Amino acid sequence: DVKVTQSSRYLVKRTGEKVFLECVQDMDHENMFWYRQDPGLGLRLIYFSYDVKMKEKGDIPEGYSVSREKKERFSLILESASTNQTSMYLCASSSPGLAVYEQYFGPGTRLTVT
């Protein structure tokens, strides 16, 4: 089974801090995604990476950056955390081919910025 792990389930940070959310997948998937989940808004794509060192902005990239130095690891960075970034963050991965759209998700990180 594909396993996607996220470094923390719960995280509390202060306004202005730099925050790193880490995601690791163990199935050699080319594609990795970071989403933000908020009640009533569903999942919104922050950033997408289709290969090492390759990234593409999603629908809501403002205030975020990403890093993908190795194929299995995709990091989401909040350069200066703000209270409106309090949310659930979900990482996902997928592989090209017919199953390219099928994404596998990690358990999520609930981030609170105070």
Add this chain to the structure above:
Amino acid sequence: AQSVTQLDSQVPVFEEAPVELRCNYSSSVSVYLFWYVQYPNQGLQLLLKYLSGSTLVKGINGFEAEFNKSQTSFHLRKPSVHISDTAEYFCAAGGRPQGAQKLVFGQGTRLTINP
């Protein structure tokens, strides 16, 4: 751009009753459709998917969905629900024009099963 609309934000039903969760998508081109489930404090798990072929798709845990191209719908159904089906359900679409490898998600429907 592709969009996905889940018509109900919350659906309460009694145990062993049937349920339908509604999903509409906007696209006149090829589209792939998915239903994901999120149990409390967990990530999303794939329930079922439509890529091509038969319009009736069966998934895990007794769920099924029907792809209706003329109505641009992909409603999820289960004939008899259990307490363990309490979760949030997300409909998602991929394919042109969204982009080769991305999904667009609906707002989610919270299914609550009452004993």
